[in-house]
Amino acid sequence: MSEPTEGKRSEEMLRGLLGPGVPELDCEECFAALDRYVELALAEREADELVPGMRAHLAGCPACAEEYRSLRDLLRADEG
Amino acid sequence: MTTTSETAAGLPDEESALWLARLRAGGGEREAAVAELHELLLRAARFELGRRRASLPHLRPSDHEDLACQSADDALLALLGKLDEFRGESRFTTWAYKFALLEAGVKVRRRAWQGREIPLAEEAWARLAGAARAERGAEESELFAAIREEIERSLGARQREVLVAVALNDVPIDVLAERLGSNRGALYKSLHDARRNLRAALARRGFDLDLDRKEER
Numbered sequence: 001m002s003e004p005t006e007g008k009r010s011e012e013m014l015r016g017l018l019g020p021g022v023p024e025l026d027c028e029e030c031f032a033a034l035d036r037y038v039e040l041a042l043a044e045r046e047a048d049e050l051v052p053g054m055r056a057h058l059a060g061c062p063a064c065a066e067e068y069r070s071l072r073d074l075l076r077a078d079e080g
Numbered sequence: 081m082t083t084t085s086e087t088a089a090g091l092p093d094e095e096s097a098l099w100l101a102r103l104r105a106g107g108g109e110r111e112a113a114v115a116e117l118h119e120l121l122l123r124a125a126r127f128e129l130g131r132r133r134a135s136l137p138h139l140r141p142s143d144h145e146d147l148a149c150q151s152a153d154d155a156l157l158a159l160l161g162k163l164d165e166f167r168g169e170s171r172f173t174t175w176a177y178k179f180a181l182l183e184a185g186v187k188v189r190r191r192a193w194q195g196r197e198i199p200l201a202e203e204a205w206a207r208l209a210g211a212a213r214a215e216r217g218a219e220e221s222e223l224f225a226a227i228r229e230e231i232e233r234s235l236g237a238r239q240r241e242v243l244v245a246v247a248l249n250d251v252p253i254d255v256l257a258e259r260l261g262s263n264r265g266a267l268y269k270s271l272h273d274a275r276r277n278l279r280a281a282l283a284r285r286g287f288d289l290d291l292d293r294k295e296e297r
Contacts, residue, residue, distance in 0.1 A: 010211035010220070015291055016247035017227060018282075019275035026272075027265045034178050035170035060275070061268060062246075063185070063253050070181045074127050075174060 015059070024056035030064045038071045092168030099172040103163060118156050120173060124180035125151035132188040139191070147187050155179035189252040198259060204248035223287050227278065234281040239274035242267050 025033070033051050040047035048055050058065045092100060102113035125148040133144070159179045166175055205228060212224035231240055241260075245251040246267075257267050279289055 010214055010224070011291065013207070013211050013248070014223075017243065017275070018279055018289055018291065019272065021275075021279060021289065024272075027268045031178065031182065032165075033169075035174040039170045039174055060272070061253070063189070063264060066185055067178065067181050070128050070131065070185065071174070071178055073131075074124060074177055074181070077127065 019060040020056035022056050023053055024060060025051075025053040026057070027061060027064055030054060030057045030061070031067075034064075034068060034071060038068065038075060042072065042075060092166070093171060096166075096168055096172035096175075100163070100166065103160070114156070114160075117159070117176060118152055120176060121155045121159070121180040122148060122152040124177045125149075125155070125184040128181050128184035129188065132185070132192075135188060135192045147191065148184065151180055151184040151187055155183045158183070186254045189254050190258060193252065193255040198245055198251055198256065199249040201244050204244045207248055219287075223282070226282055226285055226287065230278055230281040230285075234277050235274050238270050239277065242270040243274040243278070246271055 033054060037047050037051045037054050040050055058068050091097075099113065099117075102109055103117070104110070105113070126145075128151070129144050129148050136144070139147075155176075156179075159176055166172065208224055208228050212221045231243065235243065242256065245256050246253055253264050253267050253271070257263050260267070282289060
């Protein structure tokens with residue numbers, strides 16, 4: 001959850017302001033590929049090679065990054 | 081998890097194919113599959129709301145459950161409308177989960193900001209100035225000063241508005257989209273363009289913008 005924070009680290013602030021600076025998916029493309037990307041990542045396969053632009057988008061978009069973490073953790077919980 | 085559901089031909093695995101067949105069937109079989117799917121989505125929505133409980137401290141348990149049910153209902157509707165888009169690149173249940181997590185996440189963020197104003201640009205400038213003061217190196221201090229100048233000089237009005245709100249004032253992009261009558265995708269495009277223009281302007285002034293290299297120093 002992105003809550004207003006005081007004293008946000010300057011490096012974190014810079015990353016938010018400047019973004020990943022490399023080609024990335026947009027939010028719609030991210031949502032379309034998220035399930036595949038998470039399964040590949042959990043299976044320790046080449047998720048970043050097979051879904052190019054996803055890692056950069058997750059670095060630049062806090063909302064999509066939250067959904068990535070939630071899906072990953074839900075699948076981990078399912079695995080018990 | 082040790083495997084993915086991807087088959088060599090990219091076809092759905094057996095369990096996913098069964099879900100599709102039942103949801104495309106008629107009568108009682110479809111009704112049962114839809115009810116089962118709703119339970120699955122509800123579980124995912126509850127999972128997300130459980131993770132975000134701290135951001136909604138004023139909500140009663142019954143409000144949490146209402147939000148979870150609304151999320152599952154909306155996710156089910158969205159998912160059934162996109163059933164033909166499932167390509168079997170993941171398990172069907174993984175594909176379904178993401179609809180519930182999206183709905184629940186958006187609802188939590190919007191509820192957390194309900195009744196709160198979007199912070200003004202002045203608050204963002206104060207944060208930027210605070211970050212500049214915290215930097216020990218002269219180059220980093222200058223970078224933060226230049227960022228403020230270029231945000232005001234090199235960005236369009238919408239780009240500036242979105243960058244300041246999301247990157248400096250930590251306004252969730254869904255919340256901003258709702259207030260501006262837009263959507264996440266359109267605002268992310270503005271954010272992306274703002275970052276690109278800001279990077280270009282700073283690079284023209286000779287700043288090193290490789291943050292990973294900076295961190296290694």
